[in-house]
Amino acid sequence: MNNRRIQVIDTAVEMRGWVTNAIGRVGLVPTMGALHEGHLSLAQESVAACENTVATIFVNPTQFAPDEDLDQYPRTLDADLNQLDAIGVDVAFVPSVDTMYPNGEEVTIQPPPVARRWEGANRPDHFSGVCTIVEKLFRIIPADIAFFGQKDFQQTRVIMAMVRQLGMDIDLRVCPIVREPSGLAMSSRNQYLTDPDRELATSIHRVLREAQAAAQVRSSSPQAIAREAETKLKDAGISKIDYVAVVDPDSLEPLDTWHPQSVMVVAAYVGSTRLIDNMFLTS
Amino acid sequence: MNNRRIQVIDTAVEMRGWVTNAIGRVGLVPTMGALHEGHLSLAQESVAACENTVATIFVNPTQFAPDEDLDQYPRTLDADLNQLDAIGVDVAFVPSVDTMYPNGEEVTIQPPPVARRWEGANRPDHFSGVCTIVEKLFRIIPADIAFFGQKDFQQTRVIMAMVRQLGMDIDLRVCPIVREPSGLAMSSRNQYLTDPDRELATSIHRVLREAQAAAQVRSSSPQAIAREAETKLKDAGISKIDYVAVVDPDSLEPLDTWHPQSVMVVAAYVGSTRLIDNMFLTS
Numbered sequence: 001m002n003n004r005r006i007q008v009i010d011t012a013v014e015m016r017g018w019v020t021n022a023i024g025r026v027g028l029v030p031t032m033g034a035l036h037e038g039h040l041s042l043a044q045e046s047v048a049a050c051e052n053t054v055a056t057i058f059v060n061p062t063q064f065a066p067d068e069d070l071d072q073y074p075r076t077l078d079a080d081l082n083q084l085d086a087i088g089v090d091v092a093f094v095p096s097v098d099t100m101y102p103n104g105e106e107v108t109i110q111p112p113p114v115a116r117r118w119e120g121a122n123r124p125d126h127f128s129g130v131c132t133i134v135e136k137l138f139r140i141i142p143a144d145i146a147f148f149g150q151k152d153f154q155q156t157r158v159i160m161a162m163v164r165q166l167g168m169d170i171d172l173r174v175c176p177i178v179r180e181p182s183g184l185a186m187s188s189r190n191q192y193l194t195d196p197d198r199e200l201a202t203s204i205h206r207v208l209r210e211a212q213a214a215a216q217v218r219s220s221s222p223q224a225i226a227r228e229a230e231t232k233l234k235d236a237g238i239s240k241i242d243y244v245a246v247v248d249p250d251s252l253e254p255l256d257t258w259h260p261q262s263v264m265v266v267a268a269y270v271g272s273t274r275l276i277d278n279m280f281l282t283s
Numbered sequence: 284m285n286n287r288r289i290q291v292i293d294t295a296v297e298m299r300g301w302v303t304n305a306i307g308r309v310g311l312v313p314t315m316g317a318l319h320e321g322h323l324s325l326a327q328e329s330v331a332a333c334e335n336t337v338a339t340i341f342v343n344p345t346q347f348a349p350d351e352d353l354d355q356y357p358r359t360l361d362a363d364l365n366q367l368d369a370i371g372v373d374v375a376f377v378p379s380v381d382t383m384y385p386n387g388e389e390v391t392i393q394p395p396p397v398a399r400r401w402e403g404a405n406r407p408d409h410f411s412g413v414c415t416i417v418e419k420l421f422r423i424i425p426a427d428i429a430f431f432g433q434k435d436f437q438q439t440r441v442i443m444a445m446v447r448q449l450g451m452d453i454d455l456r457v458c459p460i461v462r463e464p465s466g467l468a469m470s471s472r473n474q475y476l477t478d479p480d481r482e483l484a485t486s487i488h489r490v491l492r493e494a495q496a497a498a499q500v501r502s503s504s505p506q507a508i509a510r511e512a513e514t515k516l517k518d519a520g521i522s523k524i525d526y527v528a529v530v531d532p533d534s535l536e537p538l539d540t541w542h543p544q545s546v547m548v549v550a551a552y553v554g555s556t557r558l559i560d561n562m563f564l565t566s
Binding site (some may be wrong): 101112 | 295414418423424444447450
C-alpha cells in the first residue's frame with residue numbers, strides 16, 4: 001500500500017486520452033528513471049509552469065549500443081514514483097518496451113547534422129534512438145512544454161532541431177545542470193562510481209571552471225583552451241577522454257574564435273564509467 | 284476570377300488551425316498534383332466518408348533522386364483546384380518547399396523493412412522522402428482518415444508500417460487503381476508517353492491480367508508466373524524492366540508458395556518513362 005496520488009499509466013491510448021482531457025497546460029519531463037535531483041528540478045520547473053505534469057520513465061533500448069550499459073542501467077521505479085509524487089507530478093507514464101516498439105525498431109528518425117559530432121561520433125546510433133523515442137513520446141503526450149536538462153547539451157540541440165524541422169507543436173525548455181556539492185554533475189550513472197572514482201570525477205567540473213575563467217578574459221583561443229583542459233584532465237588521472245571541445249551552442253561545431261555563448265563539452269571515462277559534462281564559458 | 288469555393292491554404296499554422304476547428308471527421312488526400320481520375324477517386328471516397336476533406340498538392344523533392352524527373356514533373360495547379368472543387372473538397376493545402384523543409388532536409392524518417400525491395404531498391408532514398416513528407420503532413424493535418432491509391436502498392440504498405448510503428452492516430456484507406464479504357468493505370472507520368480508508348484504500355488496491364496488468370500488456377504508457382512510475365516513484357520517490346528515479382532501483400536517479400544492475397548508488382552520503362560503497376564492475383 002502507498003498513499004501516492006500520482007497516476008501511473010502504461011498504455012499509449014490511456015496516456016494520450018489523459019492529455020487530451022487535461023485542462024490547462026501540460027508539461028512533459030522525459031526520463032529514463034533512476035531519478036536524481038537533476039531530473040527532479042525539471043519536474044519542479046514543469047509543476048511551476050504548467051497546470052499538469054507528466055513524467056515519463058522509460059529506459060529506451062534504442063539509444064544504447066550493444067556494448068553499453070542497458071542491462072545494468074539503474075532501475076528504481078518505486079523510489080522514482082515517490083519522488084515525483086512528492087513534487088506534485090500528476091502522471092508517470094511507464095510504458096513497456098513492447099508498448100514503445102510494438103514491432104521492434106523498424107521505423108527510425110535520422111537525426112539532424114547537429115547530432116554528428118561528439119556523442120553522435122562516439123555513440124553512432126545514440127541520437128537516432130533519442131530522436132525516435134522523443135518523437136513517439138511527443139505523439140503520445142502532446143504536451144505544451146517539454147523539459148530537458150542542459151547536462152545532455154548536445155541532446156537538447158538535436159531535439160530542438162528535430163522539433164523545428166518536423167514542425168512539432170511543442171515548446172522546449174532547457175534547465176540548468178544540477179551538481180553535487182563537489183561539482184560533479186548529477187547523473188544516474190554516478191551510481192557506478194566508487195569513492196576514488198567520485199573524487200577523480202570532480203576534476204571534470206574543476207577543469208570546466210578553469211576553462212571558463214580563462215575564456216572570460218579571452219586569455220587564449222577556444223582551441224587552445226580546449227587542449228589545455230584536455231591536458232589538465234589527463235594530469236588529474238583521467239586518461240580515457242572521448243572529447244574535450246569548445247563549440248558553437250547551436251551547431252555544436254568547434255569554434256576558432258569566441259562566440260558570446262561558447263560551450264565546452266566533455267566526455268571522459270572515470271574508471272569504467274563514461275561521464276559527460278558541459279559549461280557555457282562565455283555567457 | 285473564379286467561382287471556386289475550395290479554400291487554398293499554404294502555411295502549416297493556418298492548415299493545422301483549420302483542421303483543429305473542423306467539426307466532424309477530416310479526410311486527407313495527399314497528392315503531388317497533376318491530378319487524374321485516380322486521385323479524384325480518392326477525393327471522392329474522402330468526401331463520401333468524411334464531413335471535411337483536405338487534399339494536399341506538393342511535389343515533394345525529397346522523394347526524387349537527382350537524376351529523376353522532379354523538374355519536369357507536371358504542375359497543373361489551376362486545373363487541379365477546379366477538379367477538387369467540383370468534387371466538394373474543402374481545402375487544398377499547397378505549401379512551398381520552404382514551408383515543408385524550412386532548413387533543408389535535415390531530419391528524415393528511416394523507412395521500415397517493407398521499403399527495402401522493389402521501389403526501395405531501385406530508388407534508394409525514395410521511401411525515406413515519402414515517409415518524411417507523410418509524417419509532416421500527418422502532423423500538420425491531424426486527419427481521421429488518409430486516402431492512398433493502390434497504384435503505389437508498396438508505398439501503402441510502407442506508410443501502414445510507419446503509422447503502426449510510430450503509433451500515429453490515423454486510419455489509412457487504400458483505394459483501387461483507376462485505369463484508362465486500355466487498361467493503362469492512371470498516372471501523372473502518363474503525360475510523358477507518346478502515342479506508340481501508350482500502346483506499348485498497355486501490355487503491362489495485359490500481362491498482369493494473364494498472370495492473374497494463371498494464378499487463379501494455380502497453373503504454376505508464383506516465381507514461375509513472375510518469370511513468365513517478365514518474358515511476355517520483353518516479347519511485347521518492353522526491354523528495360525526494373526522488376527516483376529509475386530509478393531506477400533504485407534511484407535512485400537517474394538512468394539515461393541501462393542498466398543490468398545498474392546500481389547504481382549511491376550516496374551518497367553516504356554520509352555524513357557518509368558511506369559509501375561500491380562494487381563492482386565489470388566484474391
